[in-house]
Amino acid sequence: MRTIKISGGRVIDPSQGIDRTADVWISGEQIAGIGEMSNGEPEIVIDARGKIVCPGLIDCHVHLREPGNEEDETIQTGASSALAGGVTTVACMPNTLPPMDTRDAVEYVVLQAKRARKANVYPVACVSKGRKGEELAELGQLVDGGAVAFTDDGAPVSSAALMRQALAYARMFNRCIMQHCQVMELTTGAVMNDGFESMRLGLKGMPNAAEDIMVARDIRLAEITGGRLHIQHISTSRAVELVRDAKKRGIQVTAEACPHHFTLTDECLRTFDSNYKMNPPLRTKADVESVIEGLVDGTIEVLATDHAPHAAEKKARELDIAPFGIVGLETLIPITVKGLIEPGLLTWPDVINKLTVNPARLLNLDHRKGSLKVGYDADVTIIDPDASWVIDPAKLRSKSHNTPFGGWSVKGRAHTVIVNGEIRHSLEPGFETPGRRK
């Protein structure tokens, strides 16, 4: 069996409370241990001095667009983008064409991900048949096919009755319902946050209340059903308060925040640049502060990107025609560094916690991922925290380049990424990625 020794890095594994300089050993497809090992000479030694060595990062909110919108992204390109961003595992959303609402659709994604041999891909399947929000999809069969959670993301489960059933029914599989919280009646035709900026620009806005109301509703539904509710891309002050309060009351609710929601505000829309158009929209400074507060006090336990690739010809349109969303996998580390670590709000262990063991738990993968414990899957991310670089949208591995962070001077970058014991990404000169080319 092939052994890899990752030598001399700062090993951060929040699942075990580890933050010290040590070697990490991999044997075959599993973690063999941390520290001194006596099992002979390793086949490969990776010099990780000055770098952070942590469990492979997990992004629980990614759109891979395949099948149906391969012009935006494929499983191959999306999983490549993940690797370049230091992410070894992604959970992909089911708003594909057709939507991922059947076992064969889920299995197709799993198969394509295996063929791609990039990051691990776990499907999040539809809550409702056809993502129409009317009747429950066959959740049991979706679980058998490999679904790790359920969502109708892109849109919310609008019906309170269906949401109640979903939360209750998914309990028997111990799966969470990931909800995109938005009362659609309050956001018809809207392209940005509702408030002073939208008034000034003459653009139709989505009020915070559209998110708050559904977060409040679904927390109550989680409470009466005992189901697991996960609030996706939380973006408002009140929603953060509601989640904080629900946790105090012992309700099974978790929440994720995206880098753009803790670094940018709706003032960015003054440029009318569609790379600032996302859903939920960029909110106000007060909301950004609340999201950060939620991240700091643990109300928000997961960081996610909501990686939403869109081909240039779709995004370079008038604001009301351009689709919502931005790519995020390759900017996850540096924007998190800029937004949270550099200002001293969170430490590296805090951030890695929200990108490893916490999302692993959310996705029921914590028995094999999100940790460097012996026997766990050998997914390891080696981060160069001091790497200074300028984000160039044209150089992203994603098939789409729709990012608002182009031109930003940033610090922190994935240096080497190991998936299932195989080095699949490295900034070392001359490194050849294994697996199929684009």
Added chain:
Amino acid sequence: MAKDTHNLAVESGQDVAPASAAQWTKKHLIGLEELSAAEITAILDTAEMFGELSARDRKKVPALQGKVVFNLFFENSTRTRTSFSLAAKRLSADVQDFSASTSSLSKGESFIDTAKNLEAMGADILVVRHSTPGAPHLLTRHVGCSIVNAGDGAHEHPTQGLLDLLTIRKHKGRIDGLTVGLVGDIGHSRVARSNIWGLQKLGAKVILCGPPTLLSRGFEKLGCEVAYHLDEVLPKLDVINVLRIQFERDTKSVFPSISEYFRLYGVTGERLARSKPDLLLLAPGPINRGVELTPEVADGPQSAILDQVTNGLAVRMAALYLVSGQGR
């Protein structure tokens, strides 16, 4: 310096504008928000010069001879487009209309591609009307020619704002110190936003009046006074600008009925009798008679509605003239 000198100079093709026109250095006219008071004054002074010219027998000047102006309209408009066309013609430019319904947009061509095609045909100025805020702004990043915004969604309609300013200035002799009321559908109105920026930059006080459903919270942060009852604000006003209800936009359930709207905000002779005797009445048009104002008011002595149309032509001549760099 006598204004006649300028006019003669323009007529003879020497391109000498009023002294203030030298303040104008911009390539595009996107909105009044980004203009300084000096730049706004530059357009108004230049427009006044062209206005005087239009009163003469020979109305055409050679200022933009050889230039190509396209009217790129993605939203219905008759008066604004006609006004821009005539303005371009009076400046001796070649002008061509391009409207979305008859274009390749119906074949799926994008807005930006359309503009690039027109640029490839030699366009010097694109006059753009679009239902999406920011659409003209978007074009400035993709084409090299000048962009003049002829109205983008609810964002701005700079030439309308400017013609309102010019009309007020001509009637009142000033703008500084006046109290101007904008009444009605503020929320959907690009005219309102352009007026707010322009009026405030030139020293007027702006009062916005309409139902809260058409006057979202936040407008007061722009420095305006916000009111919901017309009868309370009317006596304070030197100028009232009556905005049209934009039935083509989302106006369902923003007020219960036209008759209730008219009762609360309709400008009637009776209401005018309770206002300042020299109140100046503007309306950007097209007006809905019997909804925003009565015919007697629209056609009455305080109405400057048709002057606005005349001034609109002069303002658009000034805008085309200045963005082509003729004022320098």
